[in-house]
Amino acid sequence: MPICIECRHPVKTLWTSYSGAGDKSSGHNIRLTVCRKCGRFCDKYVEHDFVVLFIDMVLIKPQVYRHLLHNTLMRDNDCFDPSIIRLGVLLLLFDVYLTWARLEKQTLPHIAPGQSNLGELAQQPIVYQYFFFLILCSASTLAFHVSIRFLTSSRFSPLAPLGILPRYPRPNSVSTALLVSSSTKLFPILMIIWEYDVPAAARSLGWAVVANNVEALRILLDCKYYTACLLAFAGAAARWAVGRVVLATAGLADVDSMSDSSVTADGKALWALLVYAKQWAGRLAVG
Ligand SMILES: [Zn+2]
Incomplete structure (x- = not known):
């Protein structure tokens, strides 16, 4: 289950997609979930590209590690991505x-x-x-x-x-x-x-x-x-x-x-x- 990268509270989904999502001409059409516990976006890195992730990783920001380890790369059956x-x-x-x-x-x-x-x-x-x-x-x-x-x-x-x-x-x-x-x-x-x-x-x-x-x-x-x-x-x-x-x-x-x-x-x-x-x-x- 994904977590909120700010406060570690478990959440069901990190974003909600609306009709037309995936269609490049109409933009993203997704909305980031706001955490019920801390009131911030659960995972802002969903919308960031790799360069931002890498810079924040070098700066040792805990949120980026939570994003990668809990929300992106972790599989339920513990196999490698x-x-x-x-x-x-x-x-x-x-x-x-x-x-x-x-x-x-x-x-x-x-x-x-x-x-x-x-x-x-x-x-x-x-x-x-x-x-x-x-x-x-x-x-x-x-x-x-x-x-x-x-x-x-x-x-x-x-x-x-x-x-x-x-x-x-x-x-x-x-x-x-x-x-x-x-x-x-x-x-x-x-x-x-x-x-x-x-x-x-x-x-x-x-x-x-x-x-x-x-x-x-x-x-x-x-x-x-x-x-x-x-x-x-x-x-x-x-x-x-x-x-x-x-x-x-x-x-x-x-x-x-x-x-x-x-x-x-x-x-x-x-x-x-x-x-x-x-x-x-x-x-x-x-x-
Ligand atoms: Zn939170």
Whole structure:
């Protein structure tokens, strides 16, 4: 059942169509339902196009997540919407590109300038290298989703008996929320146009994606912020651990190690992101 995106009150329909609806020459001829509880439109995003949705998603507006997760993409039998599967594939391919660029450009103390970070892997044919990164990213993404789905939806999840989070019986909806909120990852398409400091951009982006993931989980599961943060943290830890195992198997155990310098770099990236978000919010307020 759809909900009002402003107050979460369940509603029967989000709009009423009148005669001639669907006929382009006569306009839309639909009327948005007004919520009985809060008196606002139940779902204003019904009439908005994808660009508006994407901008509001980047700005982490809870209403847009409620629109996508409760009113558009959720199916009664908890199966994936085809557009979500396409988005998942696109995100994976972006992840391959970003991870590859990040690992290649990372400065490691024991590697001389001019030598590749990727060691023997760098001597392999490019297709072979691509498949390695594809496996690395698929395995890490899978670990991220499986761990969060386990914690939210499995009967064996420790969170339900501890009273932290009641069991949520729709694991595919959880994955949908994670994929939709990871769309921020598509931003590096701008890197094709502008020259970026790739490792710093990848880090800032990583934090932006985490913030979006936390918000989407909180809205879908209707839980507290710290519960959503806990889930996102558990997912990130599983992703990192699986990534380490794959890298170590390929003899690249030194790459991407958590050192002091990477923590400072993370801090700097987070700060840059906050400053950027503040400037952007200021510009929007003026405009
Ligand atoms: Zn309402």
